[in-house]
Amino acid sequence: MKIILVTFGGLLLWVLSLQVQAQPWQFAAPLQVTGGQSGVFHHLESSGRRNIAVSGSTVAVAWEDNRDGTPRIYLARKAQTANAFSKAIQISGSGEAFEPSLLALDQQRFVLAWEEDAKIQMRVVTSTELGPVVVLDGNEGMQASLTTQAKQVLLVYARHAERFNQIWLQALDLDGLRLLPGAQCAVDGEPLKDEQLYPTAISLGDTLLVAWEDRRPGHTIIMAAKSQAAQICRFSSPQRISEGHTPSQTTYGKGHGVARVAFARYGAKHALAVWADKRDYREGYDIYAADYQPDNKSLFGVNQKVQDSFGGVAQQWHASVAGDLTGRVAVSWDDNRDGNANVMLSWREQDEWSDDIVVPGAGGPGQQTHPSMTLDEAGNLHLAWLERATLNGTTTLRYVFGRAAKTPE
């Protein structure tokens, strides 16, 4: 009996070690970005979940918290080799501010966009200076998401029109620390039938892709459009990304729910959209994805369920996606399959999604939620998330580094 147990234990360890070896990233011990102050609540929220970015050797994390009683935007940075983040610096002004989107430029520079007093505001941050704040003219705006294309900063956001919010693109040029607003346009030029919300965008060099939540069919769907760099405001007709429901579900209501699309580029010409999708209406949201099809009339392909089958009875929230130019692409989210919320990770292996793993350091007692992640030029994974011991308790913002194990073949 003892021999059987020892043999079984050995086999188990061998299988587990194979699983660990097969992971594309070797994770370091997690670090605290900020937090742990009673009555202070951190939020790692932005449209497209872009709260972490890497410029050269600098990692930056942007978030909102109420440390002085008012929700404001903060940024902390560290050198990749450092074991601690800098003290948080305040980015937003005197108003209530929410949902910062963070974009890496070159030379340790970053751009942030956020909502403050119902307007979109932006500024550049270098290693030593804060650029002037740009307040976008026009109607009220919210849900900012940043990308870059051809040395321009591109912002997409939900802009309040007469009855509904509409997705707008704003291009900005960089002049040192200053952001100079340029072309702007509605991504979908047709008259609005209902709300357009929570946009995000990604550039593939010559092509810009924009995706957002759209309520035009009477429920929420994910839609996307694209434009070319030469005519950035000339968008294709929007197409639905998230697939529809079965007829048996349409006796009442209009259709199933989806929420919070995120985008990442991977390889030279590829992009992946991910979102939370409740098409299986009895088990809550699942994480779904679709690939951009550059040579197809349909902008995006068949929807794929990212999580593995063990996540089927659990609820998935807060999908984040990251990719690199070698073709790596990974998705993280939080998930309560183990009885409490942990940050999960899945990556694509030869056209299939890997088994899900709990991100090392981002699991265990309490709640580990709201991941935001990115891959740097070497394919290393940088992931930030929120921890809280109890449902409405004080929060801590944490970070983990995953060193790329090998270049995908």
Next chain:
Amino acid sequence: MRIVLLFMLALVAVPSVLAEAPEGYPFLPFDQAMAQASAEHKPLFVYFGRYGCAYCDKTNREAFSDSAVRAAYTEHYVLAYVDAESGKRLRLPTGERITERELGTRYDAFVTPVFTFMNTDGEALLRLVGVQRVVDLTEADRKVQQIVSKPGKP
């Protein structure tokens, strides 16, 4: 002409009304409802719905349309409606600002509808998941009234 216009307006208006909070009930945003419940020492009834939600629509049409249900729920509870996919912001009693979607996440509104009876501290007294019939809502009201009628309960 006027009748035609009214008819067309009704066609446009009906789908979104049916997919949201039931008509004829004084539903409030969650934070306002919490404040009112504290002031009036009443429990809350929180409806976690979603835009276009089929089973919210069914429950609205087949259960919340009942006049006895309407009378009981309007009298016994402060009513809150939460769109579990919405980005509208709320202020919790702790001072924390979160969106309606995040509130739905915390109260595990993984499907819609979810109906949560809460005390004024935000603790769940009873929870109903999915489609409800008149008899379900009536029975839930009876149970919650029993709970809150005990000494020391809200």
